[in-house]
Amino acid sequence: xxxxxxxxxxxxxxxxxxxxxxxxxxxxxxxxxxxxxxxxxxxxxxxxxxxxxxxxxxxxxxxxxxxxxxxxxxxxxxxxxxxxxxxxxxxxxxxxxxxxxxxxxxxxxxxxxxxxxxxxxxxxxxxxxxxxxxxxxxxxxxxxxxxxxxxxxxx
Amino acid sequence: xxxxxxxxxxxxxxxxxxxxxxxxxxxxxxxxxxxxxxxxxxxxxxxxxxxxxxxxxxxxxxxxxxxxxxxxxxxxxxxxxxxxxxxxxxxxxxxxxxxxxxxxxxxxxxxxxxxxxxxxxxxxxxxxxxxxxxxxxxxxxxxxxxxxxxxxxxxxxxxxxxxxxxxxxxxxxxxxxxxxxxxxxxxxxxxxxxxxxxxxxxxxxxxxxxxxxxxxxxxxxxxxxxxxxxxxxxxxxxxxxxxxxxxxxxxxxxxxxxxxxxxxxxxxxxxxxxxxxxxxxxxxxxxxxxxxxxxxxxxxxxxxxxxxxxxxxxxxxxxxxxxxxxxxxxxxxxxxxxxxxxxxxxxxxxxxxxxxxxxxxxxxxxxxxxxxxxxxxxxxxxxxxxxxxxxxxxxxxxxxxxxxxxxxxxxxxxxxxxxxxxxxxxxxxxxxxxxxxxxxxxxxxxxxxxxxxxxxxxxxxxxxxxxxxxxxxxxxxxxxxxxxxxxxxxxxxxxxxxxxxxxxxxxxxxxxxxxxxxxxxxxxxxxxxxxxxxxxxxxxxxxxxxxxxxxxxxxxxxxxxxxxxxxxxxxxxxxxxxxxxxxxxxxxxxxxxxxxxxxxxxxxxxxxxxxxxxxxxxxxxxxxxxxxxxxxxxxxxxxxxxxxxxxxxxxxxxxxxxxxxxxxxxxxxxxxxxxxxxxxxxxxxxxxxxxxxxxxxxxxxxxxxxxxxxxxxxxxxx
Numbered sequence: 085x086x087x088x089x090x091x092x093x094x095x096x097x098x099x100x101x102x103x104x105x106x107x108x109x110x111x112x113x114x115x116x117x118x119x120x121x122x123x124x125x126x127x128x129x130x131x132x133x134x135x136x137x138x139x140x141x142x143x144x145x146x147x148x149x150x151x152x153x154x155x156x157x158x159x160x161x162x163x164x165x166x167x168x169x170x171x172x173x174x175x176x177x178x179x180x181x182x183x184x185x186x187x188x189x190x191x192x193x194x195x196x197x198x199x200x201x202x203x204x205x206x207x208x209x210x211x212x213x214x215x216x217x218x219x220x221x222x223x224x225x226x227x228x229x230x231x232x233x234x235x236x237x238x239x
Numbered sequence: 240x241x242x243x244x245x246x247x248x249x250x251x252x253x254x255x256x257x258x259x260x261x262x263x264x265x266x267x268x269x270x271x272x273x274x275x276x277x278x279x280x281x282x283x284x285x286x287x288x289x290x291x292x293x294x295x296x297x298x299x300x301x302x303x304x305x306x307x308x309x310x311x312x313x314x315x316x317x318x319x320x321x322x323x324x325x326x327x328x329x330x331x332x333x334x335x336x337x338x339x340x341x342x343x344x345x346x347x348x349x350x351x352x353x354x355x356x357x358x359x360x361x362x363x364x365x366x367x368x369x370x371x372x373x374x375x376x377x378x379x380x381x382x383x384x385x386x387x388x389x390x391x392x393x394x395x396x397x398x399x400x401x402x403x404x405x406x407x408x409x410x411x412x413x414x415x416x417x418x419x420x421x422x423x424x425x426x427x428x429x430x431x432x433x434x435x436x437x438x439x440x441x442x443x444x445x446x447x448x449x450x451x452x453x454x455x456x457x458x459x460x461x462x463x464x465x466x467x468x469x470x471x472x473x474x475x476x477x478x479x480x481x482x483x484x485x486x487x488x489x490x491x492x493x494x495x496x497x498x499x500x501x502x503x504x505x506x507x508x509x510x511x512x513x514x515x516x517x518x519x520x521x522x523x524x525x526x527x528x529x530x531x532x533x534x535x536x537x538x539x540x541x542x543x544x545x546x547x548x549x550x551x552x553x554x555x556x557x558x559x560x561x562x563x564x565x566x567x568x569x570x571x572x573x574x575x576x577x578x579x580x581x582x583x584x585x586x587x588x589x590x591x592x593x594x595x596x597x598x599x600x601x602x603x604x605x606x607x608x609x610x611x612x613x614x615x616x617x618x619x620x621x622x623x624x625x626x627x628x629x630x631x632x633x634x635x636x637x638x639x640x641x642x643x644x645x646x647x648x649x650x651x652x653x654x655x656x657x658x659x660x661x662x663x664x665x666x667x668x669x670x671x672x673x674x675x676x677x678x679x680x681x682x683x684x685x686x687x688x689x690x691x692x693x694x695x696x697x698x699x700x701x702x703x704x705x706x707x708x709x710x711x712x713x714x715x716x717x718x719x720x721x722x723x724x725x726x727x728x729x730x731x732x733x734x735x736x737x738x739x740x741x742x743x744x745x746x747x748x749x750x751x752x753x754x755x756x757x758x759x760x761x762x763x764x765x766x767x768x769x770x771x772x773x774x775x776x777x778x779x780x781x782x783x784x785x786x787x788x789x790x791x792x793x794x795x796x797x798x799x800x801x802x803x804x805x806x807x808x809x810x811x812x813x814x815x816x817x818x819x820x821x822x823x824x825x826x827x828x829x830x831x832x833x834x835x836x837x838x839x840x841x842x843x844x845x846x847x848x849x850x851x852x853x854x855x856x857x858x859x860x861x862x863x864x865x866x867x868x869x870x871x872x873x874x875x876x877x878x879x880x881x882x883x884x885x886x887x888x889x890x891x892x893x894x895x896x897x898x899x900x901x902x903x904x905x906x907x908x909x910x911x912x913x914x915x916x917x918x919x920x921x922x923x924x925x926x927x928x929x930x931x932x933x934x935x936x937x938x939x940x941x942x943x944x945x946x947x948x949x950x951x952x953x954x955x956x957x
Contacts, residue, residue: 085489102489105509113464113507118456119449121630123581124662128893131581159449166448174447178439178859181867182309183446184453184581184630212901216893218581218631219309220870221863222904 088152092117093161103149108132110148111158119159119187123216130215133188134158140195140214159187162194169239170194173232181219189215193229201237203229285411287373287419289341290320290366297394297408299326304336305359306350306602307442308632309867310922311860314440315356316363318857322433323367323426325391326407333441338604338624350602351637351750353823353920356856360918368423376420377413378405428854428915437859442628454627457587457598459655463492464511465648466659468518469500469668471887473745474525477501481519488514497647499640504652508659529744530886532674536572539676539742543570543697547738548717550696550726554734556682559691563682567773571679571762572947574880576672576751577888577896582630583665588645589655594621595646600629602636610639614646633871634750638670666896667888670749671881673699676742677725677762681770682734689770689785691734694725696759699743701750716741724756724822724927728763729792730785746883752871753923756822760927761934761948764818768935769944778817778935779805791851791912792819795828798849798910803830813844816936818928824919825852826912829869831905831932835940839952841877843905843933848925850909853916861921862909868925869907874898876930880949 087100092115099114106125111117111134120143123131127142134143135157162168166175170193173179180186189212196203196211203211208229217225285293292300301317313333321328336342346352371391378396379386382403390397397404407414428434445451470476480501482494490510494503501518505511529535560566587598595615601607604624611622629636645658660668675698682691700718717739719726726737751757771781779800786792796819800806805815812834819828832845848865855861878897882889890896934945941955 101507102509105507109507109509112456113509116458117449118452118458121453121582122455122659123583124893126662126892126894129581129662162448166444171447175439175443178437178443178863180309180440180443180446181311181863182581182629182631183442183451184628186446187449190447209902216581216898216900218579218633218871218898219863220867220899222870222899222901223866223907224863225901226904 086149088148090148090152091155093157099148101148104147106144107134107146107148107151107156108143111143117158117160121184121187123185123188129185130192131185131188133191133215135191135195138195138198140192159191162190168194169232169235170197170228173228173235176231177224177228179221179224179228181221185215185217189217189225193225193232197229197233197236202233283412283415285407285414287370287414288366289336290363291324291370293407293411295408295411297330297406298332299330299394299407300332300334302334302336304342304348305355306604306626306629306632306636307335308350308602308629308636310355310864311440311857312350312355313442314438315857315860316359317441318433318438319360319363320367322431323364324371325393327394328433328438330394331441335626338608338626346603348605349637350632351634353825353922353924356918357824357920364425365423368425369419372420372423373414373417374407374410376417377410381405381410381413434854434856435858438857451628453582453630454587454598454600455582455585455630455659457627457657459587459589462587462655462657463504463506463652464508464657464659465502465504466511466515466661467497467500467502467644467664468515468520469664470522471667472522472524472527473747473886474527475886476523476525478521478523484519485514485517488517493652494518495651497644497651499644502648502651504648504656512661524886527745527886531884532574532882535674535744535883536676538744539674539697542740542742543676543678543695545740547695547740549736549738550717550719550722551735551737556691556693556734556736559734560680560682560693563690564685565683565773566680567683567770568678568680569766569769569944569946571677571765573675573758573761574882574948575674575746576875576879577666577669577881577890578631578633578635578751579666579896579898580631580633580635583662584641584660585658586642586645587655587657588649590615590646590649590653593617594623596623596625597642597645598625598627599639599642600627600636601639601642602629602632602634603639607639607642610643611646614643615650633752634754635669637750662893663891666890666892670747672751672757673701673748675758677758679762679766681766683770683774687774687776689730689732692728692730692732693736694728694762695738695740696721696725697740697742698755698758699746699748700741701748701754703741704743704748721755722759723754724759724820725763727821729789729821730767730782731788732785752868753822753926756820756923756927757872757875757930760818760820760822761930764820764928764931765934765944765946768816768931768938777806782817782819791826792821794912795819795826795849795851798912799828799830799847802849802908802910803832803847805830814936814939816932816934816939818931818935820927822924822927825850825921825924827924827928829928829932831929831936833933833936833940835937835955837957839955841933841937841950841952841955843873843877843903845906845908846929846932848907848909849912850921850925851912851914852921852924853914853918855911855913856918858911861911864921865909865925866907868923869929870899870904872926872929873903873933876933876948877903877950
């Protein structure tokens, strides 16, 4: 066990865990931030996606010792009242079904839009194909991203 | 449709005590309200039945007794009540029902069979109408006016002649003292203002900010974490366990054997996982007659030569085939499929000396309650099952094997336990969609008539399989469930045989979105296409000819063809395939537009889907379910399959069991038929038509018939 200092959703947090513990389980077990989900444990499905220093990363394959001192954002920290343009677009398009993958989908979509405010079909495909949705909400996700992009441009 | 419902109050009592027969509406006894009124004068809630409560602050709470697994029951079911009760949708609060004797239904609170809306339709309309009637009665009595001068709208009762107005909340005290009416009038569908409209889903806000609670997210004080190492070999068992290294892992609390394997319990998820990784187990593989997919398909082939159990027998197929000018035959094979819900199996169990509480993503909460009662020896009222949101269900969560495990571990540890399956556990210990073999034969005449149809379904039986701990007696070898969609083939052909040849292996099988309709529709609809090709008739026209007595099939088929531009010019190198299938009371036709590249890879560009599910309740949900079924079915058509190697499942995670991702996603257009028939299912019926629509389009593109799923590019390379 070792002590790690991380910045989660703008707050400084100290955790005492084994250094090889994936960030996912630190978030869920230690910090009780359960919006980030376990889906595959191997970086294949994207359900665990968070932002590490602004980039979409898989928290299930990211050891805590490698992100000490980093700035981490989870779904809980994305906005105060669920009013990030991507979250709003998700509501407008009625995107989620079971909803389990959606935190990861939203975090990947936000990261995409922050580096590419005007993504085309291929940009959306290559960013979002990292995230699996078994309910099949892909087309609504696509619509949601386009809608959010428009709103963010006009803001 | 009768819109006056008579309610015999004595029958409620009887219905509740015998749970499941007779009247479907499950009211509390009317006295409940009176009692409450007498006991507490300050806060009187109006609870006319188990689905509805109104508090004096005008908060209306509607209860959903089906599990929300993405199919939208937290929205579509309350909409039905809100319609009849004349509620303001924006003020409705939705809660999950407790698991108790008052809630029952087609599957005793079980969610499945695309049954939620169709089996709730009447009882929820009644529940809303009764509540509205009592509120009208209360207002009329409050104002000393005639009830028929009062009107209910958006959560208010208005006295029309005077304009006096009271909210439902202001009427709770009075309404609580009103007796449940003997009969209520239901709304005319022309008056619907909620049903048939697109209202925002009630669970969406929780699902975009991370607060929706899945069982995986439940956290209890003093909770420990458990993983089970299960024997990977079907029919195998543990020979020897060396747990010394595992016990030395920091944070591992205990290691012990339970019925399904070796439990490793730790102070954290990671500790328990690391502990499990350090177990050294020697397995006894057991004896296995069919240790790999090859031997299973061979077994199916041998079984197909044996006599089957008759599911349908019209006319004389043998004679008709003899008289036919042309006999066409084809064999289709489909593989096992995993459910791969995004949330792997898990549960949280808190076993105490005199009661047990479970949080489970289950489709069968009453079954869970009974099992936990049996395991713990507690009476049912000491077993509390909390149904959380389900991170996908698709049939997998009808089975409560993961709840059994959680209870065993919590009982052993005498602590609250979170039991988690890894993705690998989930994929390798599923109840798989059965693999199957379909032998089809048809007799055609020169003049274009189709005179005979024969379909033999060779497949493991879910009902009579090995996965139930208490199997249903397998009497006549006929599993009608396995013939779903095969037996009901709608084409008007004078001689039809459909039979079932059971072929059980030791691979656990279970309900998988649309169940056997997924395999049977694939075989039917590909074969019909082959017949059209043999007769040199357009596949849509050929189907229409044989569906003259099936107006609902005809309508969806015509609509999908029209909307897809069937027979018109489409993009160069794009080809279309069609299919049509009814399941769970719902009629669906789909046209898939595909191209096949030089590598033999199939690209699905667009799917046009027409659906007749009776009265549409929530069109956006119907569309979402069609989209979801198409995606789930496309994964099984284009990508993933479960294969058996060396007595175990070969695939372990999403790199080996590939599912559809964003870059493979076609455009999907869903068209809903406007109907006033009673609503039917939407969770599954969109799935069966997609595989044949795609393979028929592949034939149009390549001239190659795909008779085995999933489609393999190497078989289509030019």
